[in-house]
Amino acid sequence: MEALVxxxxxxxxxxxxxxxxxxxxxxxxxxxxxxxERDLAPLRIRLLSAGWRAEDVISVSFQDPEGSNxxxxxxxxxxxxxxxxxxxxxALHIVAHSMGGLAVRAYLSGGGVARRVVFLATPHxxxxxxxxxxxxxxxxxxxxxxxxxxLPTDPALPEGVEAVxxxxxxxxxxxxxxxxxxxxxxxxxxxxxxxxxLLRDLEAFRVIRRFLxxxxxxxxxx
Numbered sequence: 248m249e250a251l252v253x254x255x256x257x258x259x260x261x262x263x264x265x266x267x268x269x270x271x272x273x274x275x276x277x278x279x280x281x282x283x284e285r286d287l288a289p290l291r292i293r294l295l296s297a298g299w300r301a302e303d304v305i306s307v308s309f310q311d312p313e314g315s316n317x318x319x320x321x322x323x324x325x326x327x328x329x330x331x332x333x334x335x336x337x338a339l340h341i342v343a344h345s346m347g348g349l350a351v352r353a354y355l356s357g358g359g360v361a362r363r364v365v366f367l368a369t370p371h372x373x374x375x376x377x378x379x380x381x382x383x384x385x386x387x388x389x390x391x392x393x394x395x396x397x398l399p400t401d402p403a404l405p406e407g408v409e410a411v412x413x414x415x416x417x418x419x420x421x422x423x424x425x426x427x428x429x430x431x432x433x434x435x436x437x438x439x440x441x442x443x444x445l446l447r448d449l450e451a452f453r454v455i456r457r458f459l460x461x462x463x464x465x466x467x468x469x
Contacts, residue, residue: 272338272362273330276306279345280384283308289447297456305330313382316394319350324359338362340459344446345369346384355408356399364410365455367445368418372426403429411435411464413454418442433464
């Protein structure tokens with residue numbers, strides 16, 4: 248399917264891991280505005296080295312990286328449906344960076360499935376920096392946009408979906424910083440990568456790993 252580019256499998260032999268007993272739940276990695284699956288490579292490599300199987304970590308590229316989150320949600324649905332059908336069950340985790348988290352929320356509000364979702368620096372209430380962007384995606388990230396106001400807020404996520412927001416105090420793309428939080432969802436602040444640096448940051452990965460593995464939302468002791 249031309250609209251979707253699934254990352255090529257990286258052949259890495261996982262070493263000793265605390266995740267040996269975890270269920271083989273597929274993880275979708277979703278990029279932010281103007282990014283592709285190549286930008287997700289550092290996070291994917293960390294997941295593989297922590298014990299996830301290559302076939303269970305799927306990175307997604309959108310046909311138009313600056314396009315509408317509604318279109319991205321449709322593309323996510325196609326990927327998720329394919330993964331769920333191949334696994335024979337509805338279990339699915341998602342890690343989304345920046346605007347990718349808005350596409351995930353649109354996907355979930357349309358009946359999409361997920362067990363756990365990690366939102367990395369997602370502008371849930373929009374961001375002032377969107378005024379400097381282009382494409383429908385940037386327009387939808389402007390605070391007060393119709394897209395944002397149409398997203399569910401009470402609750403923000405469907406029943407049964409566990410989630411955590413992860414952000415950094417050095418983020419100059421999500422303004423105001425509180426926009427990266429979501430009412431009713433646990434929030435973790437890690438110090439101190441940049442907006443894109445969250446995809447490579449070890450402390451952020453510790454939060455992601457523990458949350459995906461067992462629902463714990465703190466990196467303490469990881």
